[in-house]
Amino acid sequence: MQPRLVFSPQYKTPISDFGFDKPFALDRGEMVLKQLELDLGAAVPYLEPKPIGDEEILLVHTSEYLKTLQIPKTWIDLFEFKESEYFPDRAKRPLPDILNDFKLKSGGTLLAAQLSLELGLAANLGAGYHHAFPDQGRGYCAINDIAIAIKFLQKQGCIKKAMIVDLDFHQGDGTAKVFQNDPSVFTFSVHSEEGWPEIKQKSDLDIPIKQSEKDLYLEKTSAGLTKALSKFAPDMVIYVAGSDPYEKDVLPGTSFFRLPLSVMKERDELVIDTFADQGIPLSSVFAGGYGPDVWEVHYLSIRRLLERSGLSFGQTFTRR
Ligand SMILES: [Zn+2]
Numbered sequence: 001m002q003p004r005l006v007f008s009p010q011y012k013t014p015i016s017d018f019g020f021d022k023p024f025a026l027d028r029g030e031m032v033l034k035q036l037e038l039d040l041g042a043a044v045p046y047l048e049p050k051p052i053g054d055e056e057i058l059l060v061h062t063s064e065y066l067k068t069l070q071i072p073k074t075w076i077d078l079f080e081f082k083e084s085e086y087f088p089d090r091a092k093r094p095l096p097d098i099l100n101d102f103k104l105k106s107g108g109t110l111l112a113a114q115l116s117l118e119l120g121l122a123a124n125l126g127a128g129y130h131h132a133f134p135d136q137g138r139g140y141c142a143i144n145d146i147a148i149a150i151k152f153l154q155k156q157g158c159i160k161k162a163m164i165v166d167l168d169f170h171q172g173d174g175t176a177k178v179f180q181n182d183p184s185v186f187t188f189s190v191h192s193e194e195g196w197p198e199i200k201q202k203s204d205l206d207i208p209i210k211q212s213e214k215d216l217y218l219e220k221t222s223a224g225l226t227k228a229l230s231k232f233a234p235d236m237v238i239y240v241a242g243s244d245p246y247e248k249d250v251l252p253g254t255s256f257f258r259l260p261l262s263v264m265k266e267r268d269e270l271v272i273d274t275f276a277d278q279g280i281p282l283s284s285v286f287a288g289g290y291g292p293d294v295w296e297v298h299y300l301s302i303r304r305l306l307e308r309s310g311l312s313f314g315q316t317f318t319r320r
Pocket of ligand 1: 168169170242244287288289
C-alpha cells in the first residue's frame with residue numbers, strides 16, 4: 001500500500017525542552033498509529049515530511065511577524081503562558097527554535113495535500129494551526145499551515161480552487177482572515193458560538209452552534225456541507241478535523257458541546273465520504289484536541305480514511 005499518512009516521531013514537542021515548567025501534551029499521532037497497528041497486525045506506513053522554509057511562510061505571513069518569532073516573548077504570549085513559568089536556564093533548546101517544529105508539521109500538511117492530489121485521500125497526523133493570522137500568532141498557532149499549503153499549491157499551478165472544511169470546536173478565524181477577499185478559496189467553519197475566540201471572523205460560510213443546539217450538530221454540519229458544495233466546486237479540500245467538540249476533551253473552554261464518540265465518528269465519516277464519493281481530493285489535519293482520550297476521535301477518522309482508500313480492517317474499535 002502506498003503511504004498516504006504523514007507523520008514524524010519528531011512531531012512530539014516536549015515543551016519542557018524549551019524551558020517551560022509545564023507537562024507536555026500527548027502525541028495523538030503516535031497513539032493513532034499504535035491502535036491502527038493493533039487492528040491491522042502490521043504497522044501502517046507513513047511518510048516523514050520536510051520542514052517548510054521562510055519563503056513558504058511568507059506566502060501567508062508578514063515578514064515583520066516572522067521576525068518576531070525570534071523573540072521568546074512572542075511564543076510565551078502565543079501559548080498563553082506566564083513569564084513566571086518560563087525558565088530559560090533550564091531549557092535544552094532556545095525558545096525560538098520551536099519554530100522549526102512548526103515548520104516540520106506544516107511541511108506535513110503540505111505533503112498530505114500533495115498526496116491527496118495524487119491518491120485522493122491523505123492525512124497529516126498533526127498540525128492544523130487555524131488561529132494564526134498573517135501578522136499574529138495565537139491560540140497555540142504560530143504559522144497557518146493550512147493557508148500555506150493552499151497558497152503553495154496554487155503558486156505551483158497544482159490547484160486553482162480550494163475549500164477548507166473546519167469542524168474544530170473553535171472558529172477557523174485565522175484561515176478565514178487570510179482568505180477573506182480571495183474568491184479562489186472557500187472557507188467553511190462549524191464552531192461553538194459561545195466558545196473562544198470572542199470576536200469571530202467572516203468565513204465564506206459560518207455555522208455557529210449554540211450550546212442549546214448541540215444536538216443539531218450533525219444535522220447543521222451536513223446541511224452546511226451541502227450548501228458549501230452547491231456554491232463552490234473545489235479542486236482540493238483540507239479538512240480541519242479538530243477533536244475538541246468531543247465529550248472527553250479536557251479544555252474547560254470546550255464544555256459547550258461535549259459530543260459523544262458516535263457523533264464525532266459520524267461527523268468524520270460524513271466529511272470523508274462526501275468528498276470521496278465526489279472524487280474531490282481531501283487531506284485532513286488534527287487541529288484542536290486536549291487530554292488523554294481525544295486520540296480516539298482521530299483514530300476513527302484516520303481509520304475511515306484508510307478504509308475509503310481500500311484498506312480493510314478485520315475488527316472493530318477495541319480499546320487498548
Ligand atoms: Zn480548537
